[in-house]
Amino acid sequence: MTNPMISVFDGHNDTLLRFAMQTASTPEALFEKGDGKGHFDLPRARAGGFTGGMFAVFPPPRDMPDMSRSMNGAAYDMPLPPPLPHHGAGDWTARMVAILLRLERAFPNDLAICRSAPDIRAAMASHKIAAVLHIEGAEAIDRDLMMLDVLHAVGLRSLGLVWSRPNIFAHGVPFRFPSSPDTGDGLTEAGRDLVRGCNERRILLDLSHLNEKGFWDVAALTDAPLVATHSNVHALCPSARNLTDKQLDAIAESKGVVGLNFATCFLRSDGQMRADTSLDDMVRHLDALVERLGEDGVAFGSDFDGAIVPAEVGSVAGLPNLLDRMRQAGYSEALLAKIAHGNWLSLLERSWA
Structure with a gap:
């Protein structure tokens, strides 16, 4: 008997950046037909049961580090790019927002x-x-x-204060292994104002990439559930980017959600960025998240087009492979549906109300 296709709403992808950086083809052509690269396009989304998600606008550094080469030692501390100037970030942000608007206009169905x-x-x-x-x-x-008002009017409904580099609002965690997420100062006064501004506009606050002090600063300020759209379990993979048990407990207490990050360096116990990573590593983190957060607090946050993911997933078309492995591990169809889309929809209903 063939397993039913389960719809997936995903907490994080970097597809807009991939489209923005590709000069050989238009975003419309990349979306409609793909180019055999990256993780996401319309045909593969349909094949994988992808029905929605958070499309990230990530202003890239001038020189993007080669994470696949830098994150393969027994221990590493990848140097972060310098802070990004406001005007440069604005140009990249406008470009990626425009791409999403144009895709909606070109493909209304x-x-x-x-x-x-x-x-x-x-x-x-x-x-x-x-x-x-x-x-x-x-x-x-x-x-x-x-x-923030301009972006909210365009459609912004979810925001991470930082990527891993610092900015005027907060400090991110470095790509460091092994490491605690307690790596520096918390929110600035501007960051506190941004948290309040997001609460007023009912914009979801994403705690992924934020260091531990910043996490607790947000937790003390926000009136919304705590959310990490693409983070994993520090006890299983001691990367600075992953969440400690204490952080997971705070998210659970707020009735928040954590989206499983498919990036292999945040899944593997050795912290390495390698495609030959087993789906069992993904299930191991899902098991731990369900145990800590409950069945209503776990979702997917793939990081498609932003990381190396397990080869057995490969792209958005491979989502059914993960769901099948979860079935084999004893996940019921009801729980699969919750993790695949139901928990994100419930969380957004509560956060945006």
């Missing part, structure tokens, strides 16, 4: 930008990809939060 939970449910019911605009690294936002 295949993709919809969603600004509410009912929007997501309507898009999924119409077999459209439900795209939520997300910011990963708030360098494009000014101290007075004027750009």
